Amino acid sequence: MTTATPDQLIVTIDGPAGSGKSTLARRLAARLGLDFLDTGAMYRAVAAKAIERGIDIAEEPYYVVELARNCPLRFDWQTDPPRLYARGSDVTDRLRDSDVAGLVSDVAAIGAVRSVLVENQRRIGVEHPRLVTEGRDQGSIVFPHAAVKFYLDASPAVRATRRAEQLREMGKPVQLQNIRQNIIERDRKDSSRPDGPLICPDDAIRIDTSDMTLDAVLDLLEQNVRVKVGTRV
Ligand code: DC
Numbered sequence: 001m002t003t004a005t006p007d008q009l010i011v012t013i014d015g016p017a018g019s020g021k022s023t024l025a026r027r028l029a030a031r032l033g034l035d036f037l038d039t040g041a042m043y044r045a046v047a048a049k050a051i052e053r054g055i056d057i058a059e060e061p062y063y064v065v066e067l068a069r070n071c072p073l074r075f076d077w078q079t080d081p082p083r084l085y086a087r088g089s090d091v092t093d094r095l096r097d098s099d100v101a102g103l104v105s106d107v108a109a110i111g112a113v114r115s116v117l118v119e120n121q122r123r124i125g126v127e128h129p130r131l132v133t134e135g136r137d138q139g140s141i142v143f144p145h146a147a148v149k150f151y152l153d154a155s156p157a158v159r160a161t162r163r164a165e166q167l168r169e170m171g172k173p174v175q176l177q178n179i180r181q182n183i184i185e186r187d188r189k190d191s192s193r194p195d196g197p198l199i200c201p202d203d204a205i206r207i208d209t210s211d212m213t214l215d216a217v218l219d220l221l222e223q224n225v226r227v228k229v230g231t232r233v
């Protein structure tokens with residue numbers, strides 16, 4: 001469904017890897033009392049399952065499509081952030097591993113995988129109509145009718161440092177140079193694919209967060225939402 005239902009209040013946050021989307025979307029949702037959807041986690045879950053099954057994504061993309069179609073993804077909305085289950089097993093702790101990060105752009109470039117996940121995301125938007133959702137195509141493709149759209153950006157160097165900090169906090173191994181390369185490569189793939197490429201929608205509020213603190217960006221996002229939707233939050 002690409003038209004808004006009357007009860008829907010959707011805020012989309014799109015942007016490249018490391019622009020701060022996940023943290024900001026989650027904190028914005030908490031401030032406004034909305035649910036939070038991390039759509040990158042869904043692509044990561046399919047990548048993690050493909051690795052588990054030993055699928056060669058480049059050679060056998062059709063198996064990945066089949067996997068996406070037959071592997072129901074379910075968030076546990078009682079946890080914060082929501083934990084993600086793929087076919088009943090909790091994959092949350094796999095999502096940030098480097099093998100998954102290295103493959104996920106290739107998974108996200110498969111048009112038929114995107115169709116499955118886009119449909120899934122729209123269904124979540126009906127079941128959770130008051131939602132902050134973040135990804136690459138949320139304002140452009142998935143929820144073009146969203147009440148408020150943001151596009152966050154930052155320089156590759158700043159984004160790599162942020163991602164490294166995130167990984168350190170999770171106790172994962174960190175090699176800044178590799179992270180930076182991975183981010184640049186993912187930007188290239190995400191922006192150039194024919195289906196649902198990373199773009200800034202015309203009606204999105206664009207914010208360069210390179211020189212801003214997280215709290216300053218959060219305040220700016222909240223202000224904009226409150227101005228746009230008034231008493232609905
Ligand atoms: O936001 P993230 O780093 O968790 O995203 C992981 C990958 O999934 C990244 O390569 C972009 C892709 N992605 C996408 O294509 N569309 C989305 N809506 C979300 C993520």
